[in-house]
Amino acid sequence: MTAEAVAGPPTIAIAMGDPAGIGAELLAALLAAPDLRNAARFIVFGDKRILDAGAEVAGVDPAVAVAAVDAEFAPAVGRPLLVDLGHLGPDEVTPRTATLAGGRFATENFRHALRHAAAGKADAVFFTPFNKAAMRFAYPGYDDEIRFVRDAIGFDGPASEFNILENLWNARVTSHIPLSGVSAAITEERIVRALALCDRAMRAAGFATPRIAVAGLNPHAGDGGNFGREEIDVIAPAVARAKTEGFAAEGPFPSDTVFLRARNGDFDAVLTMYHDQGQIAMKLMGFDRGVTLIGGFPFPICTPAHGTAYEIAGQGIANPGASRAALSLAIRMARDAVKRSAAAA
Template sequence: MKPIPREESSVKADRPLLLTQGDAAGIGPEVIAQAWARVPEPAAVVVGDPQVMRRALAQCRLQRPVQVLETISEPRLPGAMAVWAPPGLPATLLQGSQGLVRADCGLAAARCIEAAVGAIQSGAARGLVTAPVHKEALHAAGVPFPGHTEMLQHLAGVPAVRMMLVNDELRVALVTVHVSLRKALDLIDGPTILETVRQVHAMLVGPLGIAAPRIAVAGLNPHAGEGGLFGDEEVTTIGPAVQQAQSEGLQVHGPYAPDTVFMRARRGEFDAVVAMTHDHGLIPIKYLGLDAGVNLTLGLPFVRTSPDHGTAFDRVGRGTADPSSFLAAWQLGQRLTISAG
């Protein structure tokens, strides 16, 4: 992973990239600490609990002072980790054990996300990189969203968002995300597929700067249904959505067999793949490794990226967290927010 370069614009640096701490009982604070130590002069602010971040620095054996900010816009001290604690964080985050599902940690993660989005919407910050949250902890805290994507959609007030995972070899967007497979089948329809394709195209030609992107749409059934022999969704639903996207001038092709389309994209035939379900799309990209994978949310009015891994409860507290994926998310978030001005 290439190091994140220093900011060239003091104006942009004054509007920091926000890094939310994620679940305090998970690996998020440690990957932030490890990543922060590798970034020269970070134009960023951690949204989280200062004591949690001090613990993470100590666990990672990093000598770094923590500057507690009163506001996002407060001048940041060179060499210090800038941390802004939003209102409403539980006072119990250091009292319980790490590596466990805890309602207070779920609540704190949600408060940090809400505050970060509010800061971006007010113009005080320019984008968001989120450390992992734990869905069970969010649920235990009474948060009415299964994860980041759905919460961010609600906070941003947009009708639809999509998840795209990217690394150096693949870009994969999902039509359905955090629902059971049985429910996902009911959610796959023409308008939803078409909206996903449109959002992928907008991201590719806009922030990612690909002039004429080629998008492949994966089928749902084995061999893309074999003309209806193994299921007819490709004929009745996916194919017509592809045709509608083509009529809008988009370079969209498919539906293709899910077991080969990712290989074709990896070889350069396509710039992105649209997959129908969560595991259809994420197994191939995660198989290539979690160290460089980045989750990029489509459809938001601001940039949001995150690492391609979870809270890693089984590894927390050792100080050996690999920050590669978080660094990749940070790097992409910085590049996209700078290119957007």
């Protein structure tokens, strides 16, 4: 009997995101898709009234089973289970607006999903888009999802966001910090650590030996020191060290051309020095298909790379492509992890 047969399909914990955007309509469409609902067990944390409103906008019937938060529940393949927290009604939502109520809704759902996975009851987490302003209203210490996940499950190991477009990945050394602080934050140790985390996450997603290009910081990768010395003093030594540690890393390369090479198949991933250096390139190549993976935690956490799209919420025109890709990645990574665990048992 195969490891997959022994383990069975994975379980995905799903958190409903900001209620004022397109998240509920996207989630309803995903839950109604036969291929997705038959590929895994889904347990959704949220409010059925919000999901029903989203289903009406999307014109679908997600046909979920419903359980109370204090009940015994177990999701089944083909029938998503909604744990109805009953904490927000549609009349309490201010459409297309970041609010404290919306932030509380999203943070509570996310916390439940994370702790469910941390307790070993789910193999991955997926969430529909959050609004960062609303999250800060509800959780003043909120910097980004990584900080929230650390606090929710008590994890202090290395973690990072990865942007993914089909088989092309983008990792980064620094993330949500001011651009004025990037140069000082780039160190050899941080670059090597980012490369190691990227390699580990990509192997968990099925890459045998991830080929990672490292972008420079300055124009033309510093042009031999004419436009800055970070490439010479920090980035190149980090790449050399990473190679000695067994990583398939190359660079530093000028950031204005490295994504062209990666898109053409020379590399599987690009490690950039700061947030928008990679985000702009990835979103230009496939905004409606991009995925964000929060890697480094004991389980994968996936979401579409786009935001709450307040400007089109409630119109029934939201494109589910990125959300479908994110949920599919969560299923695939969870399934592979379940197989590995079953084979090792």
